[in-house]
Amino acid sequence: MSPERFEELVGEALDEVPVELMSLMNNVVFLVEDLPPGGGDDLLGLYEGTALTERGWDYAGALPDRITIFRLPTLKICDSEEDVVDEVAVTVVHEIAHHFGIDDQRLHDLGWG
Numbered sequence: 248m249s250p251e252r253f254e255e256l257v258g259e260a261l262d263e264v265p266v267e268l269m270s271l272m273n274n275v276v277f278l279v280e281d282l283p284p285g286g287g288d289d290l291l292g293l294y295e296g297t298a299l300t301e302r303g304w305d306y307a308g309a310l311p312d313r314i315t316i317f318r319l320p321t322l323k324i325c326d327s328e329e330d331v332v333d334e335v336a337v338t339v340v341h342e343i344a345h346h347f348g349i350d351d352q353r354l355h356d357l358g359w360g
Contacts, residue, residue, distance in 0.1 A: 248331060253318045254279050256332055260339040268343070273299065275312040275346055281319050288320045292338040300348030314342040 257279050261269075275296065283290040296312025316338055325331045341359050 248318075248322055248328065250279070250281070250318060253321075253331070253335075256335045257316050257339065259332075260336045263336065264339070264343065271299075272343070272346060274309065275314060278313060278315045280315050280317055283315075283317050283320070288323055290317060291321050291324075291334065292316050292342040294342045294345035296346070298346060298348035312346060314339075314346065316342070 257277065261277060282288065283293060293315045294312065295315070297306060297309065316335065321331060321334050321338065325334055337359060341354055344354055344359065
């Protein structure tokens with residue numbers, strides 16, 4: 248799958264996130280990269296930043312949080328474009344949840360692991 252098509256799928260997944268939820272997100276940027284830092288191939292997405300639940304009075308002026316979705320690891324575990332669509336949607340929700348302070352264990356408990 249081309250990088251352009253993968254980026255389209257990430258955009259479509261973001262379009263599916265309820266407007267009410269997206270409006271609560273603050274100071275965050277979404278990116279698509281081929282591989283995670285270090286070149287590993289088992290990480291599908293990464294949230295880097297300070298979760299909304301951890302931001303205090305000293306947060307002002309911080310650089311945007313980053314949510315990165317990784318193309319090649321996602322393609323590696325998917326057999327079809329439909330699988331990619333589903334996996335990208337789950338990964339986007341998973342990383343957005345981290346922005347709201349939800350940890351991996353809770354996400355796994357909720358079925359978004």
